[in-house]
Amino acid sequence: AGEIRIAHIHSKTGPLEAYGKQTALGFKMGLEYATNGTMQVAGKTLVLIEKDDQGKPDLGKSLLAAAYGDDKADIAVGPTSSGVALAMLPVAAEYKKILLVEPAVADSITGDKWNKYIFRTGRNSSQDAISNAVALDKPGTVIATLAQDYAFGRDGVKAFKDAIKTAKVVHEEYLPTNTTDFTAGAQRLIDKLKDQPGRKLIFIIWAGAGNPFKIADLDLKRHGIEIATGGNILPAMAAYKNFPGMEGASYYYFGIPKNPVNEAMVAQHYKQFKQPPDFFTAGGFSAAMAVVTALKKTNGDTATPKLISTMEGMSFDTPKGTMTFRKEDHQAMQSMYHFKIKVDPAFAWGVPELVREIKASEMDVPIRNKR
Amino acid sequence: MIDRLLSADPPRSRLLAVLLLATVLGLACAPFLFPGAKALGVAAKMLVFILLVASYDLLLGYTGIVSFAHTMFFGIGAYGVAIGATRLGGEDGTGFGALLIGVAGALGLSLVLGLLIGLFSLRVKAIFFAMITLAVAAAFQGLASQLSDVTGGEDGLSFSVPEVLTPAFEPFVAPVLGRVIDGQVFTYYLIFTVVLMVFLALLRAVNSPFGRVLQAIRENDFRAEAIGYRSAVYRTGSTLLSALVATLAGALLALWLRYTGPDTTLSFEIMLDVLLIVVIGGMGTMYGAVLGSVLFVFAQNYLQEGLRWMGGEGGWLAEVPVLGALVSPDRWLLWLGLGFVLCVYHFPTGLVGRLRARSTPGPSPAGH
Amino acid sequence: MLETRGLTIRFGGHVAVDHVSCAFAPGTLTAIVGPNGAGKTTYFNLISGQLPASEGQVLLDDMDISGLSAPQRTRRGLGRAFQLTQLFPGLSVQENVRLAVQARHGGGMNLWQVWRDRRDWLEETRELLTTVRLFDRRDALAASLSHGDQRKLEVALLMALDPRVYMFDEPTAGMSLDEAPVVLDLIRALKARRDRVILLVEHKMDVVRELADRIVVLHQGALVADGEPAAVIASDVVQQAYLGTAATQEAA
Amino acid sequence: MTAVLELQGVHTHIGAYHILHGVDLAVPAGEVTMLLGRNGAGKTTTLRTIMGLWAASAGSVRFRGQAIGGPDASATTPDIARAGIAYVPESMGIFSDLTVRENMLLAARAARREEQLDRARLDWIFGFFPALHKFWLYPAGKLSGGQKQMLAVARAIIEPRALLLIDEPSKGLAPAIVQNLVQCLAELKRERTTILLVEQNVMMARALGDQVAVMDDGRVVHTGGMAELAADAELQQRLLGLSLGAHA
Amino acid sequence: MTSHPADGAAIPKAQFDARPLWLLAAVMAIGWPLVGSGSTWLTLTVAGLAMGLIVFIIASGLTLVFGLMDVLNFGHGVFIAVGAFVATSVMGGMADWTGSASLGANLVAVGAAMVVAMAVAGAIGLAFERVIVRPVYGQHLKQILITMGGMIIGEELIKVIWGPAQIPLPLPEALRGALLLGDAAVERYRLLAVVIGLAVFVLLAWVLGRTKLGLLIRAGVQDREMVEALGYRVRHLFLGVFVAGSALAGLGGVLWGLYQQSVVPQIGAQVNTLIFIVIIIGGLGSTLGSFVGALLVGLVANYLGFVAPKAALFSNIALMMAVLLWRPQGLYPVGGR
Numbered sequence A: 001a002g003e004i005r006i007a008h009i010h011s012k013t014g015p016l017e018a019y020g021k022q023t024a025l026g027f028k029m030g031l032e033y034a035t036n037g038t039m040q041v042a043g044k045t046l047v048l049i050e051k052d053d054q055g056k057p058d059l060g061k062s063l064l065a066a067a068y069g070d071d072k073a074d075i076a077v078g079p080t081s082s083g084v085a086l087a088m089l090p091v092a093a094e095y096k097k098i099l100l101v102e103p104a105v106a107d108s109i110t111g112d113k114w115n116k117y118i119f120r121t122g123r124n125s126s127q128d129a130i131s132n133a134v135a136l137d138k139p140g141t142v143i144a145t146l147a148q149d150y151a152f153g154r155d156g157v158k159a160f161k162d163a164i165k166t167a168k169v170v171h172e173e174y175l176p177t178n179t180t181d182f183t184a185g186a187q188r189l190i191d192k193l194k195d196q197p198g199r200k201l202i203f204i205i206w207a208g209a210g211n212p213f214k215i216a217d218l219d220l221k222r223h224g225i226e227i228a229t230g231g232n233i234l235p236a237m238a239a240y241k242n243f244p245g246m247e248g249a250s251y252y253y254f255g256i257p258k259n260p261v262n263e264a265m266v267a268q269h270y271k272q273f274k275q276p277p278d279f280f281t282a283g284g285f286s287a288a289m290a291v292v293t294a295l296k297k298t299n300g301d302t303a304t305p306k307l308i309s310t311m312e313g314m315s316f317d318t319p320k321g322t323m324t325f326r327k328e329d330h331q332a333m334q335s336m337y338h339f340k341i342k343v344d345p346a347f348a349w350g351v352p353e354l355v356r357e358i359k360a361s362e363m364d365v366p367i368r369n370k371r
Numbered sequence B: 001m002i003d004r005l006l007s008a009d010p011p012r013s014r015l016l017a018v019l020l021l022a023t024v025l026g027l028a029c030a031p032f033l034f035p036g037a038k039a040l041g042v043a044a045k046m047l048v049f050i051l052l053v054a055s056y057d058l059l060l061g062y063t064g065i066v067s068f069a070h071t072m073f074f075g076i077g078a079y080g081v082a083i084g085a086t087r088l089g090g091e092d093g094t095g096f097g098a099l100l101i102g103v104a105g106a107l108g109l110s111l112v113l114g115l116l117i118g119l120f121s122l123r124v125k126a127i128f129f130a131m132i133t134l135a136v137a138a139a140f141q142g143l144a145s146q147l148s149d150v151t152g153g154e155d156g157l158s159f160s161v162p163e164v165l166t167p168a169f170e171p172f173v174a175p176v177l178g179r180v181i182d183g184q185v186f187t188y189y190l191i192f193t194v195v196l197m198v199f200l201a202l203l204r205a206v207n208s209p210f211g212r213v214l215q216a217i218r219e220n221d222f223r224a225e226a227i228g229y230r231s232a233v234y235r236t237g238s239t240l241l242s243a244l245v246a247t248l249a250g251a252l253l254a255l256w257l258r259y260t261g262p263d264t265t266l267s268f269e270i271m272l273d274v275l276l277i278v279v280i281g282g283m284g285t286m287y288g289a290v291l292g293s294v295l296f297v298f299a300q301n302y303l304q305e306g307l308r309w310m311g312g313e314g315g316w317l318a319e320v321p322v323l324g325a326l327v328s329p330d331r332w333l334l335w336l337g338l339g340f341v342l343c344v345y346h347f348p349t350g351l352v353g354r355l356r357a358r359s360t361p362g363p364s365p366a367g368h
Numbered sequence C: 001m002l003e004t005r006g007l008t009i010r011f012g013g014h015v016a017v018d019h020v021s022c023a024f025a026p027g028t029l030t031a032i033v034g035p036n037g038a039g040k041t042t043y044f045n046l047i048s049g050q051l052p053a054s055e056g057q058v059l060l061d062d063m064d065i066s067g068l069s070a071p072q073r074t075r076r077g078l079g080r081a082f083q084l085t086q087l088f089p090g091l092s093v094q095e096n097v098r099l100a101v102q103a104r105h106g107g108g109m110n111l112w113q114v115w116r117d118r119r120d121w122l123e124e125t126r127e128l129l130t131t132v133r134l135f136d137r138r139d140a141l142a143a144s145l146s147h148g149d150q151r152k153l154e155v156a157l158l159m160a161l162d163p164r165v166y167m168f169d170e171p172t173a174g175m176s177l178d179e180a181p182v183v184l185d186l187i188r189a190l191k192a193r194r195d196r197v198i199l200l201v202e203h204k205m206d207v208v209r210e211l212a213d214r215i216v217v218l219h220q221g222a223l224v225a226d227g228e229p230a231a232v233i234a235s236d237v238v239q240q241a242y243l244g245t246a247a248t249q250e251a252a
Numbered sequence D: 001m002t003a004v005l006e007l008q009g010v011h012t013h014i015g016a017y018h019i020l021h022g023v024d025l026a027v028p029a030g031e032v033t034m035l036l037g038r039n040g041a042g043k044t045t046t047l048r049t050i051m052g053l054w055a056a057s058a059g060s061v062r063f064r065g066q067a068i069g070g071p072d073a074s075a076t077t078p079d080i081a082r083a084g085i086a087y088v089p090e091s092m093g094i095f096s097d098l099t100v101r102e103n104m105l106l107a108a109r110a111a112r113r114e115e116q117l118d119r120a121r122l123d124w125i126f127g128f129f130p131a132l133h134k135f136w137l138y139p140a141g142k143l144s145g146g147q148k149q150m151l152a153v154a155r156a157i158i159e160p161r162a163l164l165l166i167d168e169p170s171k172g173l174a175p176a177i178v179q180n181l182v183q184c185l186a187e188l189k190r191e192r193t194t195i196l197l198v199e200q201n202v203m204m205a206r207a208l209g210d211q212v213a214v215m216d217d218g219r220v221v222h223t224g225g226m227a228e229l230a231a232d233a234e235l236q237q238r239l240l241g242l243s244l245g246a247h248a
Numbered sequence E: 001m002t003s004h005p006a007d008g009a010a011i012p013k014a015q016f017d018a019r020p021l022w023l024l025a026a027v028m029a030i031g032w033p034l035v036g037s038g039s040t041w042l043t044l045t046v047a048g049l050a051m052g053l054i055v056f057i058i059a060s061g062l063t064l065v066f067g068l069m070d071v072l073n074f075g076h077g078v079f080i081a082v083g084a085f086v087a088t089s090v091m092g093g094m095a096d097w098t099g100s101a102s103l104g105a106n107l108v109a110v111g112a113a114m115v116v117a118m119a120v121a122g123a124i125g126l127a128f129e130r131v132i133v134r135p136v137y138g139q140h141l142k143q144i145l146i147t148m149g150g151m152i153i154g155e156e157l158i159k160v161i162w163g164p165a166q167i168p169l170p171l172p173e174a175l176r177g178a179l180l181l182g183d184a185a186v187e188r189y190r191l192l193a194v195v196i197g198l199a200v201f202v203l204l205a206w207v208l209g210r211t212k213l214g215l216l217i218r219a220g221v222q223d224r225e226m227v228e229a230l231g232y233r234v235r236h237l238f239l240g241v242f243v244a245g246s247a248l249a250g251l252g253g254v255l256w257g258l259y260q261q262s263v264v265p266q267i268g269a270q271v272n273t274l275i276f277i278v279i280i281i282g283g284l285g286s287t288l289g290s291f292v293g294a295l296l297v298g299l300v301a302n303y304l305g306f307v308a309p310k311a312a313l314f315s316n317i318a319l320m321m322a323v324l325l326w327r328p329q330g331l332y333p334v335g336g337r
């Protein structure tokens, strides 16, 4: 008997509040589902401690310390933002406890900033970029990229480029993060692409303020240029309605994966909220599945070394199908979905229709950590 | 003796004196009085803010310069330590030398930037200056995130500190007075000592002839010039002094967090917090920085829990239709904002001003 | 000791001070009179460095000080009381004066001394406040003084600087009839020291007549008369442009 | 003789300080009443209290029978001004960023644009204060001290008002302009404008004053005719601390 | 009495200072050779000017409030956000109108959103002025703090009402896409923004330049007591200006939200720096100044963004510094600051 204490640190407030809320919801739903509603594993009760990092790295760091130290959490999950996650990583090592990162995406979390206490169920930026590359990589295609001019954007483009095999990347456009008017960038892209032969794509990686899709308003069609981008949360996909036929690869869309876990989650979510679950709900759900699967395997033993050895290489079911923690860097390998946008008046957003599931094995996600 | 230490600027109110004493004692014994990692973190943050806000009070309260670039210096200090530690710290951990070099470099950079800003302030008028510093601070933040090779960009830098300052360092086997003495506690007392000493030095500076000239310039710089004070020199002096102290505060924060990022040191939000604390505490009083910081940092860290405790989450209050949404802990900023407004309303002269007005009957107009 | 050579300032097309050349010797009190807008205050501003001259020089002890800033000139011994009161409104009366005392002693750059320790400065301050009859109000904020009291404080700031050149710009304007003599007595005492240059702008002709050793008349920026009080007052330009019909009344 | 303005037992506090200790004052219609007293006696405070710029904490201020000040009165400063009172403050209250023209335009409530200013009255004012015409388009903050004073007075008389409150208008004015000012006020008086004048200039006081009120320490300590006071050297000595004759 | 001045002497009119306008023209002229291609230049220029006008609209309320009343309203962003969120509700409720392909129907929907947004923002401005701003007139520092407090409260209330998540605000059918002028593409939506921006500018310039109102308020800021002593109710005036400023911000919010095509609670805070830069360039309070400033910002961002995208991050700040080195008080200084 006894308790297993799980701390979930995420942005309950701050700029990523909306994402954090989805994760928290998904995580709770996942725990319920994985324990069949008992909230018990091996006779021990799961106690969930939620903390709000407000999107601030220093706060996240001290909350994690407090969670391990003061609240005696056995395992911690979170956070929402990559910056917060990176600040947290050393704390896990100091306290010698597991931090399961979800949904922060920065590569370096399971890359050069990684330590052995870090696991991640969320996808990393490379996975995102590579899956998009796989989706778009066709002979005769000419691609230009548009990304934010900072580390995150550049890394994403780099991973994307590295994964492109047959298509041609002819131009990389980086714009300041505070860009409001995309006309200049669009002009540069048009100039680069308009006289190219073959299918012409602008691949956009953009997060945060500003709406790069505005470039389509410059009538790119007259030059035969199309836009491509990855998936996003549902409100953001409202803009996709303007781009029927747009292709890309997504982490999750509730209508795509066909498996019992996803069906259960979608049904439950519709029942509770009369809406489908979103991106980060699925992420939170997966994290919960990972935690419970691991605990079941250790039979409720929360000793860290035991958990680590159990989780390395562990496979577990999620709404996205089976994921596996890669032994080397503890990143969960998972499927991604090549989609094509269809406009359906029944939905407020552009509906991504599955073209093809990109299996984990098809993506060569580099291992970047040092162990 | 005490009077000397306080530079002949005593609290001038019994209640204020008691509160200050309680604060100093509380902070001095915090590791033993308040258990837990969070509490110690909050206490350390209070200390750093006391220094940061006091340095800003020198600029704003005493010299009358409104600048939004103060967090820039704070950030420089923090990045100085972080970059020193990541670049100079070897494989086998970071030495004090690396930290000191980082701090020295940061102080040097602050000196140069402070001079530049000081000189610019001579060219444009007060309100323009304020707005320009706002833009400069934003630009600096942009720069920090651009130079990601050096600064770690948006993600910031996590770094290691000398072993004696890490939590892993535990010289005593048994807990002392119920607390395991580790490197964190040492770091805490290091911060405490530096803050106490620099604060007293600042108090001395504002009660020196120099400090009085700053006040004169704040009141009427035209007149100050006409009795022979070169306001450009004094203004720049004040800008530099406050910039250096802010840099130091930033370095201390970095030392405590073992992490530095744009959000923790450079953001406009922190600037705003500092501004607010100065005003709530009482501008031009120095002691206001102490009371204000303690109060504000406390509210910032425990308001959410307070709301939760009141039943805003899952409790009875959450059931009430509109109120429930309002008192949800997720809306704690709403209440902080409300606190903002009410404080500015009700403490026009700040806490210290209010306390002093209570205890000393104002000088009555003589001759009646 | 103090001299201006061809001192001129233009504001756009308007020449406010027009090639004024004039020398002032220690121990004399020179009254500067002229209609409103004649350029008297501006002339003061040029001498003390509040405004940069368009042309001409200011010489102190035969040294050209035209390039110096206002505080530098003040520290060389030019002192100024303003026509429109310039005080430190949020500081007490005593601190106002004490800042000027401190300025004279040149201690402003000291960051480490405790201000309270300078008893000598305090003593000096209190003496001055007693002389101008503001001692009782030493703890009041300058902003809360009545207009007349502020004028006295303005004068006290100048006295505290004890410069070699005193420039008074209508020191008694707004002072009540029983207070004005206090200031006039101070000026008389200064005159008696015989080592100070004293410049006085004043519209009250009885005061001018009584105190001045010499009168300089400015009109539309130019120096139009200079000499013995009686002779200058009797001159046409003063009678017409300045006194108007007042002369006849005053004579009566 | 009816009083246009009447103060009864007016007390004024500024912050924690009690400045006026029961001022009683009646200003008769169509005459010039001089308010005299030493520095700090409370003259300016009295005028500000009448204008509603300080609140009277006790007593009453009545203008043409209407209560405009006191604990029970609800009139605000704009109401008081609109009732027909113009005010020349001691500090002149010049809008230094605005030009002379704009200052005057604001003072003329009836005019929306410059063309609507009463040209005849303007010329009448320029007659006394020619500098204002010369510097019509100048930013008022750049005027000389005396010129600002002229502007302050000119603003108060740009339109006819029933009562003028004027606080030390002669300070900083050259003798010739003081003459003009006296003449101007005399002409206004002829138009039956009532004037309450605070002044230290003895010549002006004697030339204009019909009635006198002397203040000391927040109270009116003497009221009477100007002629009476001018004739009584002992009274002058006692009230004002010196003799009016001495400077005449 | 001294002699009368020449009766009816012609009163000189103040000279209009056209140099900032020349600067604007110069920037456009320099842009041409930098950009090279004519059609690209045209696209960039038209887009930049239109962007400038949008920025002008969101900044105009701030200019008004700051220029006339000297109130540093850091809470301005909240009115922008309110405008944008109201637009999502109004246009969401008029799906038939926005979805229709007819320009007329689309404009009706946008117009309705604007009117409602302005009304709501204005009403909130009324409360904001009474509760938050009134006690701190004349005290910049407290204004900054208290309005920031107001902004935080406002943002949180928005989250309570509309939720913390992003809400899409799609452009109506007929306003999407571009018109082609030869090889140059001009977005349709920007043309709408140009029309509205110019209308706002003309209206403001007229009210402030041709009526006594502008004078009164400027005087009221310098010496409120004196303006009251002249018989004007400064309080009502200030209230009116603040409400107008808030309503303009609401209008700006609608336009900005439609431009971004989605709305987040932080939308106002995101543009804060931008609009402050614009009004500094303009001279802190001059309508014409911020108009020219906004256009400059729009143009420079586009030219630089095309020629040297890396530099575009600092283009606004560099522009501001350059203008201030030329004119330390902005393009059209407003006296006294």
Ligand SMILES: Nc1ncnc2c1ncn2[C@@H]1O[C@H](COP(=O)(O)OP(=O)(O)OP(=O)(O)O)[C@@H](O)[C@H]1O
Residues within 6 Å of the ligand: C011, C014, C016, C034, C035, C036, C037, C038, C039, C040, C041, C042, C043, C083, D135, D142, D143, D144, D145, D146, D147, D172, D174
């Ligand atoms: N900064 C300035 N810019 C433009 N004109 C100015 C400036 N300062 C003064 N003037 C003008 O110069 C002239 C002289 O002003 P000054 O103040 O010297 O007169 P003054 O002789 O002191 O008059 P008063 O007796 O009224 O004090 C005035 O016409 C004034 O308007």
Ligand SMILES: Nc1ncnc2c1ncn2[C@@H]1O[C@H](COP(=O)(O)OP(=O)(O)OP(=O)(O)O)[C@@H](O)[C@H]1O
Residues within 6 Å of the ligand: B365, C143, C144, C145, C146, C147, C148, C149, C174, C176, D014, D015, D017, D019, D037, D038, D039, D040, D041, D042, D043, D044, D045, D046, D090
């Ligand atoms: N804002 C204020 N705060 C505190 N006390 C004030 C304030 N204003 C005036 N007083 C005090 O009120 C008293 C009366 O001042 P008031 O200005 O009415 O005098 P006055 O008769 O006009 O004098 P003067 O002839 O010098 O102008 C003075 O003692 C003055 O110090």
Ligand SMILES: [Mg+2]
Residues within 6 Å of the ligand: C040, C041, C042, C083, C169, D144, D145, D146
């Ligand atoms: Mg003068």
Ligand SMILES: [Mg+2]
Residues within 6 Å of the ligand: C146, C147, C148, D043, D044, D045, D090
């Ligand atoms: Mg007075």
